[in-house]
Amino acid sequence: MRSLDKTPKRLYFVARSVGELLLADSKEVLKVTATGLKVFERQVVREQVNECAYRLAQEGLPLVLPYITKQRLELPAPVLLELLNHRNLILPGGTEGDTTEKGAPKGVKPTLTDPAVLAALEPLKLGCVVCELAAADARALGFAAPAHATASDARALAESGAAAAAAAAAAAAAAPSGDGAEEVTGGLAANAPLAVVGWKGKASLAIMVEKAECLQMIDKLSAELKKQQEAAAAKA
Incomplete structure (x- = not known):
């Protein structure tokens, strides 16, 4: 530019x-x-x-x-869905329910508790990170797997x-x-892997995505998870 x-x-x-x-x-x-x-x-x-x-x-x-070979964080489908819904997850030890610089309440956000995700997040530097659907979940749900x-x-x-x-x-x-x-397979393989730009702060993990795009991802991911649950229930 x-x-x-x-x-x-x-x-x-x-x-x-x-x-x-x-x-x-x-x-x-x-x-x-x-x-x-x-x-x-x-x-x-x-x-x-x-x-x-x-x-x-x-x-x-x-x-x-x-x-991108660094600053990539794979999230299980439920964790990614929670991040998309709330747009910000508090890290253990972080402060929730505080006020903003203008004095407005931030509101209560859920805390990220998945041990595997926290362990993977720990070595990443503060700043920009890519939060993507874990490869195993991507394949199971028919999404494009993370590519390299x-x-x-x-x-x-x-x-x-x-x-x-x-x-x-x-x-x-x-x-x-x-x-x-990595080979990409599945019903939605023609699309890019389900990934969002995120930001790792000292007390939280947030995403830098427009709300409208978040809603589209939520609808798509929720629909595939529902299909998976219904298929599992039918086999039971």
Whole structure:
């Protein structure tokens, strides 16, 4: 994105051909209102050390998710559903029911208690994290399982995209190790894995997703869980 600000609010991923066209338009003859896919957003954090000025944007998450090797947290379906419903889960030892800076009550949020999830969350750094449906649950419910791209795919992405987006990608994610990408199967395999951009704070785990998109994910996940429960009850 062309900007006079050294740290623009948003970074967009565009094809190399589009990037070259925009860079060639030095006199700004083209009237471009918007282009590309929003991948990163600037994040200002108070009272916390933030290693990167940007966080992932939900809009561009399906594009970069396979290339992220760190800051990924797999959640069982019930935990992910609870996170989508409440948008914020208190971590053990965190404070709930406090007031905001303006004095308004925050309300009571549920506490994250799943031992496996807490153990997986512990080594992750404070800041942006990807919360995704666990691979086992994804396969059982017919969703696309978490995918991991090859190192060559990561290089191809960096070489084909805009320089600003590639630089931000290098700061947020490293090229994965391994020989191949994980096979994606299931009824919804054509779609991206069920994943959301989250934020790990000192006292809570929150998601950075619009409410409308959350509702769509809740409906989709709830429907598949209901089908699974009905199928299990029929076999019993």
